[in-house]
Amino acid sequence: MKALCWEGINEVAVEHVPDPTIQNAHDVIVKVSLSTACGSDLHLLTGHIPFMEAGDVIGHEFCGEVVDVGRAVTKHKPGDRVVVASFIGCGSCWYCKHDQWSLCDNSNTNPGHTDLLWGASPGGIFGYSHAMGGFKGSHAEYIRVPFADTTAFRIPEPVSDMSALFASDSVPTGWMGADLGGVQPGDVVAVWGAGAVGQMAARAAQLLGAERVVVIDRFDYRMKAARDAFGVETLDYSQTDVGAELREMSAGRGPDVCIEAVGCEAHSSGPQYVYDQVKSKLKLETDRPIAVREAIQACRKGGSVFVLGVFTGWVDKFPLGALMNKGLTVRGAQQHGQRYIPMLLDRIALGDVHTDYLATHVLPLDEGQRGYDLFKKKDDGCLRTVFRPASS
The missing domain is CATH 3.90.180.10 (Medium-chain alcohol dehydrogenases, catalytic domain)
Structure with missing residues (x-):
């Protein structure tokens, strides 16, 4: 065959x-x-x-x-x-x-x-x-x-x-992120990544009762597909301060649930992208956790971060202090x-x-x-x- x-x-x-x-x-x-x-x-x-x-x-x-x-x-x-x-x-x-x-x-x-x-x-x-x-x-x-x-x-x-x-x-992966991420009726949910899994996570969040769902990406056609399919809001991370925008959308607190649907080759328009590229090429880290870092920083105190993207090994500059001091719940799974x-x-x-x-x-x-x-x-x-x- x-x-x-x-x-x-x-x-x-x-x-x-x-x-x-x-x-x-x-x-x-x-x-x-x-x-x-x-x-x-x-x-x-x-x-x-x-x-x-x-x-x-x-x-x-x-x-x-x-x-x-x-x-x-x-x-x-x-x-x-x-x-x-x-x-x-x-x-x-x-x-x-x-x-x-x-x-x-x-x-x-x-x-x-x-x-x-x-x-x-x-x-x-x-x-x-x-x-x-x-x-x-x-x-x-x-x-x-x-x-x-x-x-x-x-x-x-x-x-x-x-x-x-x-x-x-794609659909069960996205649904799992919203379900195990703990989406509740009335929540503000942010999803990093407007690929198929990110869009399915956004739809799952809606069906689980989220009041506001925001999808973050940089490709216009992917964000448009998410808007057209499910009526979610979108943010272009290359054009705006995502953290500030998300606080504005959530009464100053940050999203209740943040879902990372990007994975180990995340892109960024900031200096952290260059940092991670150099570190990975030198084999000093295996993955680029840019979207995970951003999700942890953006999430409200006491909120939940779920990692859906695939990671393989070790990362650098993980914001452990933010995770602990903000009282976050962080989960991940295949x-x-x-x-x-x-x-x-x-x-x-x-x-x-x-x-x-x-x-x-x-x-x-x-x-x-x-x-x-x-x-x-x-x-x-x-x-x-x-x-x-x-x-x-």
């Missing part, structure tokens, strides 16, 4: 790779109908995520049709349309039973890497390095889905594949998709959440390099590149 593979820094290529097969009684094989490039995939391209090998199939946000099932699978049969959580959950370990699915104890087959790096191993994820299990990714014609009864979800009949696609990762996906599919079916507008560029897999170039460079108003493997 054809698959889009990581070949090195900023290089992907379509290759012929072996078809997946049932390896465990709880597996299913899915024929991929749609797979999208996620912002966290860009960290693979730039080399921020270690333990990648040439020829690794990438992609983790996808939907498709079940074509084969293992003998222990009870919830799926050939012909079912399914959307698959990007993180694989076994359903039986302590973490899965406590709805912390991205921390699954049994799905990461290479725990040694992350045990050393982070002190513990998270769960496995499709197409996201050998440190996260070494699973083949979804930018392919077919994919093996382990623990399918707890990782794949049947798509309701009224929901199109394109709408369901983003329930694989997405616990299984906790949210069934509810979100129902909301998509009802029209509470709409997602298909995110698919600005739909391409065959053969145009994988072009698709990733558009997405990375934010050319031609690209919110998300979506691949149709079957049309390649």
Whole structure:
């Protein structure tokens, strides 16, 4: 079959790779109908995520049709349309039973890497390095889905594949940020990043009752998409003092909840960007936590900061004094998709959440390099590149 593979820094290529097969009684094989490039995939391209090998199939946000099932699978049969959580959950370990699915104890087959790096191993994820299990990714014609009864979800009949696609990762990730960030009715919520995850976090905050939601970015087309889709307010951080604006919007206090949806390659127009660029190039820090710093500084006393963006290692100039003296709650996580996906599919079916507008560029897999170039460079108003493997 054809698959889009990581070949090195900023290089992907379509290759012929072996078809997946049932390896465990709880597996299913899915024929991929749609797979999208996620912002966290860009960290693979730039080399921020270690333990990648040439020829690794990438992609983790996808939907498709079940074509084969293992003998222990009870919830799926050939012909079912399914959307698959990007993180694989076994359903039986302590973490899965406590709805912390991205921390699954049994799905990461290479725990040694992350045990050393982070002190513990998270769960496995499709197409996201050998440190996260070494699973083949979804930018392919077919994919093996382990623990399918707890990782794949049947798509309701009224929901199109394109709408369901983003329930694989973007929508539950954004919802988690608002939910675990503690958004309450009447809150002022600020979201750093107007990509798909940031926009979904903003919509989740609205549905959880926030009185005012502000999205912070520098790309006009992304901020316009957020305004047009959900009526949120936006701030261009390159043109204004974000902290001062947010205080003005929140009776002088600052936002009740701040959600960081940018990650380890954050950009800034100030001197801290130069500082972080130099430090990272000298290998004195691994990530650029610019948006996290800003969120902590902006958040009201006693407020909550949730980190949704992907980080890999160590950062510098972390505002620990502000966190402690302001009495902030700071949390972070990879997405616990299984906790949210069934509810979100129902909301998509009802029209509470709409997602298909995110698919600005739909391409065959053969145009994988072009698709990733558009997405990375934010050319031609690209919110998300979506691949149709079957049309390649």
